[in-house]
Amino acid sequence: MKDVIEDVDRWIADGAQVAIATITATRRSAPRPPGAKMAINNRGEVSGMVSGGCVEGAVIEVADKVLTGAAPQLLTFGIADEEAWDVGLPCGGEIDVWVERFQP
Amino acid sequence: MSVHEDFAQIAREDGRAALVTVVRGEHLGEKLLVQPDGTSEGTLGDPELDAQGKADADDLMWKESSEIRGDLFIDVTAPDPRIVIFGAVEYAQHLSALARVCGWRPYVVDPRARFATPERFPDALGVVAAWPEEAFEQLGALDKATYIVILTHDPKLDDATLLTVLAADVAYIGAMGSKRAQADRRERLVAAGVSEADQARISAPVGLDLGATNARETALSIMAELAAVRHGREGGRLCNAKGKGRIHAEAKAKA
Numbered sequence: 001m002k003d004v005i006e007d008v009d010r011w012i013a014d015g016a017q018v019a020i021a022t023i024t025a026t027r028r029s030a031p032r033p034p035g036a037k038m039a040i041n042n043r044g045e046v047s048g049m050v051s052g053g054c055v056e057g058a059v060i061e062v063a064d065k066v067l068t069g070a071a072p073q074l075l076t077f078g079i080a081d082e083e084a085w086d087v088g089l090p091c092g093g094e095i096d097v098w099v100e101r102f103q104p
Numbered sequence: 105m106s107v108h109e110d111f112a113q114i115a116r117e118d119g120r121a122a123l124v125t126v127v128r129g130e131h132l133g134e135k136l137l138v139q140p141d142g143t144s145e146g147t148l149g150d151p152e153l154d155a156q157g158k159a160d161a162d163d164l165m166w167k168e169s170s171e172i173r174g175d176l177f178i179d180v181t182a183p184d185p186r187i188v189i190f191g192a193v194e195y196a197q198h199l200s201a202l203a204r205v206c207g208w209r210p211y212v213v214d215p216r217a218r219f220a221t222p223e224r225f226p227d228a229l230g231v232v233a234a235w236p237e238e239a240f241e242q243l244g245a246l247d248k249a250t251y252i253v254i255l256t257h258d259p260k261l262d263d264a265t266l267l268t269v270l271a272a273d274v275a276y277i278g279a280m281g282s283k284r285a286q287a288d289r290r291e292r293l294v295a296a297g298v299s300e301a302d303q304a305r306i307s308a309p310v311g312l313d314l315g316a317t318n319a320r321e322t323a324l325s326i327m328a329e330l331a332a333v334r335h336g337r338e339g340g341r342l343c344n345a346k347g348k349g350r351i352h353a354e355a356k357a358k359a
Binding site for chain 2: 001002005008009022024025033034035071072074096098100102103104
């Protein structure tokens with residue numbers, strides 16, 4: 001929680017809606033551990049990361065849906081080794097990410 | 105205020121807590137906040153699930169690891185780990201510096217006020233010139249996230265510290281000393297009525313086997329052992345490890 005809290009506080013003070021994406025599990029090797037977070041607001045701003053950059057886009061899409069009323073969701077991303085190398089995730093691996101609205 | 109916000113507030117204050125969330129199945133998104141004293145807030149929507157969540161939270165908040173268990177995700181926030189170093193000696197200076205670099209919170213304790221000065225330990229978050237019991241009154245109680253390193257080279261002070269910390273549930277107790285010093289210490293502790301089981305909780309001599317030849321390297325070997333203990337590792341070379349080349353830990357949970 002500490003990794004994104006400053007930005008989340010600032011956004012909420014500013015009247016924004018905030019979604020939080022949290023890594024819940026990793027399989028094989030992954031760059032960030034369970035608990036690592038990324039925060040997304042309804043103005044398109046982002047804080048923190050859940051991978052080295054290749055799944056963030058998909059997480060943001062789901063976060064936008066959650067912020068417009070969709071139920072929270074548990075996502076799974078498999079990261080193929082060759083693909084991962086291209087986008088800066090040399091460790092490969094697979095991560096689960098829980099996306100929900102932050103209720104202040 | 106929501107349970108989510110209360111968890112955020114504990115994180116802001118650098119406190120300890122676990123937020124349990126149902127991430128699969130019925131009751132999706134329901135939350136339960138559990139604190140170290142066992143109190144909780146919110147519900148997962150089912151008393152059995154709440155009991156399960158509480159038990160998992162209580163376990164993981166002290167392991168300081170967030171994990172999925174069944175349909176529950178247990179998200180942990182915790183302060184940086186605390187090292188209390190007894191003995192305001194040169195090793196303690198290097199160990200506090202390394203601890204800060206690694207994101208730990210070092211404190212130094214020594215009743216010998218001439219040694220235990222903040223000037224000698226610029227990296228320590230606190231320097232206390234007092235005997236162990238009094239020191240913990242100032243530093244806050246011993247808990248399962250406190251690491252104790254004893255470097256005093258003074259049998260009287262070593263023993264007083266060991267007797268105090270063995271009475272509590274701490275993450276780690278390490279004591280420096282030669283084989284001879286260890287044997288003497290063991291005899292004194294037996295005489296003081298310390299059980300075999302409690303003796304076995306003392307890591308002595310402290311540190312990993314780095315072949316350290318100066319005080320800085322010795323401090324590094326101690327810091328390395330602390331990190332290994334914290335992460336449940338033995339501390340060998342990665343190139344010799346099983347599953348060669350795997351550096352990041354895998355999540356223990358079966359998702």
